Amino acid sequence: MFNDIEQARTAIIPRLRHIPRVGLILGSGLGALADEIEDAVVIPYRDIPGFHEPKVAGHRGELAIGLLAGQPVAVMRGRFHFYEGYSMQEVTFPVRVLHAIGCETLIVTNAAGGLRPDWQVGDIMRINDQIFLPGMAGHHPLRGPNDERLGPRFPAMVGVFDNDLVPLARTVASELGIPLREGVYCMLSGPTFESAAELRMLRVWGADAVGMSTAPEIVVAVHCGMRVLGFSLITNLALPDAPPANHEEVMAAGEAAKPKFAALLCGILSRIR
Structure with missing residues (x-):
């Protein structure tokens, strides 16, 4: 894999005007934030070895690199998913490439179903822990031989969400008047939305939001030392007695929440050191 990462890095670096320090992965309906990047270089995924073109609506399949809120960033406009048939290693390969081109920090976003009846559509939740169910079942991005050049054999996942960025996120949200929920994110493989019995099970497990991405990306970022x-x-609202979810609803909610989500992310980016 090390050589594959180097191939991708070599395809990207000569095109850059800025070396990114922060990588962002933007989930369903959130990719428009990349339009605000200044002095941007936009590289289609098809031009980067090892990247795949997303087939899901709301994921444009571009890597945009430039300045956002004064911060040099590399922004993934969309991701490719495990449920599309890619392996966990393929799904997380872009995280390794972001690290290889200079990113020391990863900010990852997703669209998720809320498992708390007191929450509302449009709420933003900071992920303070995760349940990586496919990984627990053996579909894990670190499965197989470990290359010490990429990270340790047994990275710890306890405490990885409690870093110096957390108080920064809380401060920015407070200053902007944006209520910031905090909770546990659970990843299921998808692509079906959950049954009522599965939703009740997830609440018993302690999950506050559920989705079909993100957890393996976080694991690999930790493995890289980001x-x-x-x-x-x-x-x-992913509740047993709520109307069934649909992708159009997800996209519409992302569009409505775009201004406050963009303000939060830009406020955080402007203060990252």
Whole structure:
């Protein structure tokens, strides 16, 4: 894999005007934030070895690199998913490339179903822990031989969400008047939305939001030694007695919450040191 990462890095670096320090992965309906990047270089995923073109609506499949809120960033406009048939190693390969081109911090976002009846569509949740169910079942991005050049054999996941970015996120949200939820994100493999019995099970397990991405990306970022900050935009209420979720609802909720989510992320980016 090390050589594959070097191939991708070599395809990107000569095109850059800025070396990024922060990588962002923007989930369903949130990719428009990349339009605000200044002095941007935009590279389609098809031009980067090892990247795949997303087939899901709301994921444009571009890497935009430039300045956002004064911070040099590399922004993934969309991701490719495990449920599309890619392996966990393929899904997380872009995280390794972000690290290889200079990113020391990863901010990852997703659209998620809210498992708390007292929450609302449009709420933003900081991920303070995760349940990586496919990983627990053996679909893990670190499965197989470990290359020590990329990270340790047994990275610890306890405490990885409690870094110096957390108080910064809370401060920015407070100053902007944006209520910031905090909770546990659970990843299921998808692509079906959950049954009522599965939703009840997830609440018993302690999950506050559920989605189909993010957890393996966070694992690989930790393996690389990156700081991680994760957010879920609650785009539907995933409750056993609520109306069934649909992708159009997710996209609409992402569009409505775009201004406050963008303000939060830009406020955080402007203060990252």
